Amino acid sequence: MHEVSIAANLIEIVSEQCRKGGYLRIESINLKLGRASGIMPDALLFAFDAMKTDSPARDAVLMVEEVPVSGRCGGCGGTFTVQEEYVLHCPLCGGGSFQIVGGRELDIVDMEVSE
Amino acid sequence: MKVKVATKILEANDRIAAENRKIFDGAGVFVVNLMSGPGAGKTSLLERTLAAKGGLRVGVVEGDIAGSDDAERIEKYGAPVVQINTGGACHLDANMISDVLGDLPLDELDVLFIENVGNLVCPAEFKVGEDMKVMLLSVAEGHDKPLKYPLMFQESAALILNKIDLLPYTDVDVGKIRKDAQSLNPGLRIFEVSCRTGAGIDEWVAWLGREAEKS
Numbered sequence: 001m002h003e004v005s006i007a008a009n010l011i012e013i014v015s016e017q018c019r020k021g022g023y024l025r026i027e028s029i030n031l032k033l034g035r036a037s038g039i040m041p042d043a044l045l046f047a048f049d050a051m052k053t054d055s056p057a058r059d060a061v062l063m064v065e066e067v068p069v070s071g072r073c074g075g076c077g078g079t080f081t082v083q084e085e086y087v088l089h090c091p092l093c094g095g096g097s098f099q100i101v102g103g104r105e106l107d108i109v110d111m112e113v114s115e
Numbered sequence: 116m117k118v119k120v121a122t123k124i125l126e127a128n129d130r131i132a133a134e135n136r137k138i139f140d141g142a143g144v145f146v147v148n149l150m151s152g153p154g155a156g157k158t159s160l161l162e163r164t165l166a167a168k169g170g171l172r173v174g175v176v177e178g179d180i181a182g183s184d185d186a187e188r189i190e191k192y193g194a195p196v197v198q199i200n201t202g203g204a205c206h207l208d209a210n211m212i213s214d215v216l217g218d219l220p221l222d223e224l225d226v227l228f229i230e231n232v233g234n235l236v237c238p239a240e241f242k243v244g245e246d247m248k249v250m251l252l253s254v255a256e257g258h259d260k261p262l263k264y265p266l267m268f269q270e271s272a273a274l275i276l277n278k279i280d281l282l283p284y285t286d287v288d289v290g291k292i293r294k295d296a297q298s299l300n301p302g303l304r305i306f307e308v309s310c311r312t313g314a315g316i317d318e319w320v321a322w323l324g325r326e327a328e329k330s
Contacts (some may be wrong), residue, residue, distance in 0.1 A: 002205050002237035009124050017120060029120075038240055038266050086265040088298040096301065108120040115116065 006039055006106065007047035011055050014111055018056040023113035026060040034067045034105035036085045041066065060111070069103030128241055131209035135216065135244025142221035144174075145327035146229065148245035150267060153233030155251040156277040158185045159310035160319075161228055165192035167313075167320045171327070174224045176215060178207040178232050185230065195220055206237035212244055226327050235260070239267040246330055247272040254278050258288040261295035268296045272326075273304040275319060280309040 010029070018026055033039055041064045048062050070081040075095030081102075082091060090098045123129070139146045151157050161175060174195040177185040186198035197215045199207065212229060219227065229245060231238040239248070250271040252260055255278055261268045268274065274296055276289065289307070297303055304322065308315035 002240060005204065005206075005208070005237075005241075006124055009127060012127070013122050013124065014120065017118065017122075021118060023116075023118070031124075036266065038236060086262065086269075086299060088295070096298065106124045108122050108124060110117055110119045110121070113116055113118050 003039055003043040003047045004051070007044060007051050010048065010108065011052055011057055013108060014057055014060075015055045017111075018113060021113070023056070023115055025114055026057040027112040027114055028061045028063055029057065029111045030063050030109040031065065032067050032105040032107045032109055033064050034069070034103040036069050036100075036103040037106050039106065065109075067102055067105050069100060071098045071100045071102075073098040125241070128209045131213055132242035132244045135209055135212050136246075138216055139221065139227070139244055139246070142224070144221050144224045144227045145330050146227045146243075146245045146247075147323070148229050148231060148238070148243055148248045149251070150231045150235075150238045150248060150271070151233060151251035151253075152235040152256060155233070155253040155256065156310045157230050157233070157251055158188055160251060160275060160277065160308070161189060161230060162192065163308075163310050163313060163316045164228075164320055164323070165189070165194050167316050169320075169324070171320075171324055172223060172225045174219055174221075174227045176207075176212065176219070176227065176229045178211070178230055180204070180232060195224070201232060205232055205234050206241050207231050207243055208241045209243050226323065235264045235267055239270045247326065249273045249275065251275045251277050252292065253281075254285060254287045254289065254292075255281055258291040258295075261292060261299055265299050268299045268303065271300070271303060273306065273319075273322070276305060276307045277310055279307045279314060280312050 052058050068081050072079050073090040074097040076093035078092040080091050149157050175189045177198045183198045186196045189196040197218045199211050248271045250267050306319045
């Protein structure tokens with residue numbers, strides 16, 4: 001629901017980096033988006049396209065790599081990846097002493113620019 | 116040409132939140148980011164807390180999309196209060212809090228509540244400089260909420276289950292709320308309260324006082 005704020009932050013960060021590097025414009029941007037980040041890729045793409053017009057990213061394509069939720073279990077020592085947005089029990093041993101290690105990402109990885 | 120960015124999208128917000136936190140710590144204020152869906156009873160909880168707080172000096176930041184109804188309710192208790200209108204935004208962010216820091220007598224406070232915009236999703240994502248997040252859920256919202264909106268339950272130090280006086284009139288399974296919420300967040304403290312009758316408020320206020328003293 002706050003994809004507009006996220007898109008605004010994203011455009012600010014890449015525009016700043018584009019200006020600093022003296023590049024002409026941004027062609028594409030690679031993002032990592034955790035499935036438990038609370039951000040819907042489609043809504044983010046929509047917000048990005050609506051907000052990018054007056055920035056160096058005006059023609060940029062947003063490429064989103066979704067990262068599933070993953071964790072490590074302190075009970076059985078195993079690591080796991082799930083399709084759900086949350087984990088209630090270790091899917092390997094059913095125990096409750098696990099740590100979530102992935103799935104909350106909201107990261108800009110890199111971007112393709114032209115000079 | 117490929118350029119490495121390697122930046123968290125919320126980095127700017129996190130940086131401002133850390134600056135806010137430093138100011139709060141310097142003033143010795145314990146800051147609670149209070150979150151819930153609309154109508155769960157955040158302002159009612161604050162009213163009850165202000166009435167039961169004893170010697171604790173409490174201030175409030177009210178975050179709403181529009182209006183100052185909540186700030187007017189808090190003012191009646193003599194607590195310092197600042198109203199923020201987000202003008203449409205679905206959550207408070209660190210910058211909005213940074214803008215009002217000068218309007219609060221931080222040195223004269225033990226606890227500052229930041230009442231977020233009513234929304235069970237977005238506020239959980241944005242740090243504002245708080246020591247801890249506390250969320251409310253009213254029993255009338257149903258027992259499916261922890262699994263439908265896991266992020267807020269995972270981020271909170273305490274869950275206040277409000278409106279327990281309505282339990283005889285609903286089919287809600289409080290045991291399921293407790294079980295799912297604590298599976299999502301094993302360290303979560305749960306308080307069952309009614310802001311209407313005052314049930315459970317003393318226990319919550321005593322815990323809040325202990326947490327504020329610890330920090």
